Amino acid sequence: MVWRCDPRPRRSRGAVNPVGLWFELSLLMLVVAVGFRIWRPELPPVRLEKVVPQEAAGMVRDFLESTTDGAFGFPTGFFYIDAEASTPTVIVAREAVTWRSRFVTVLQVFFLAIVRIGAAFGCVGAAIGMVLAAMLAPLILYAAGAELALRFLLRSEIVATVGALRGPDEGSEVVFKLRGPSALLIGRAVQRAFHAPGLPDRIRNLAGLPA
DSSP states (O other): OOOOOOOSOOOOTTOOOHHHHHHHHHHHHHHHHHHHHHOOOBOOOEEEETOOHHHHHHHHHHHHHHOOOOSSOOSOSOEEEOTTTOOSSEEEEEEOOOOOOHHHHHHHHHHHHHHHHHHHTHHHHHHHHHHHHHHHHHHHHHHHHHHHHHHHHTOOEEEEEEEEEOSSSOEEEEEEEEESHHHHHHHHHHHHHHSOOOOOHHHHHHHTOOO
16 A cells, blocks of 8 residues: 655635635625615605695704614714705705724724834844734725725715695605615604504504505
């Protein structure tokens, strides 16, 4: 029997490359974020009887500025009224964004720490530290770029269009169009605040009301 030794290292089937997995997950998040950027659902119209459009617009502005998203909260979950894009009958609320990546701050702190540690070990320690920093810098910069791209793509927007009702039920009608995950969560608060809660089917049947 002849034993042969293969000098090539064998990779285990269950081995996972963490860097490759990180890149794949970041790309998947970007694809999902693009979907959120394109998708613009519309809530059922809100009817406010005996409320003129000017008053309805004021109510919507106050509500959107005072309501925050505490569940998703990215980029911030806070909304402000874009005065330039809004009109008396169209209210545009956009999510506040800080265009500064946390990874850039991590990179700055990392370089400063390496310089301080390297200075304690002389020129050789400083050279080794700079080499390590140069190896990790591309990964941190990629993470910073991905974070800023996600902030742009996932930035939420709420557009409320106010119109006047005609006929016996004079008042206003408000249509909300949503974009982004934070706006979708705010949309639930809109439905709770402006839509009357529906009666259970059993109560409607007993009262003889249509379903």
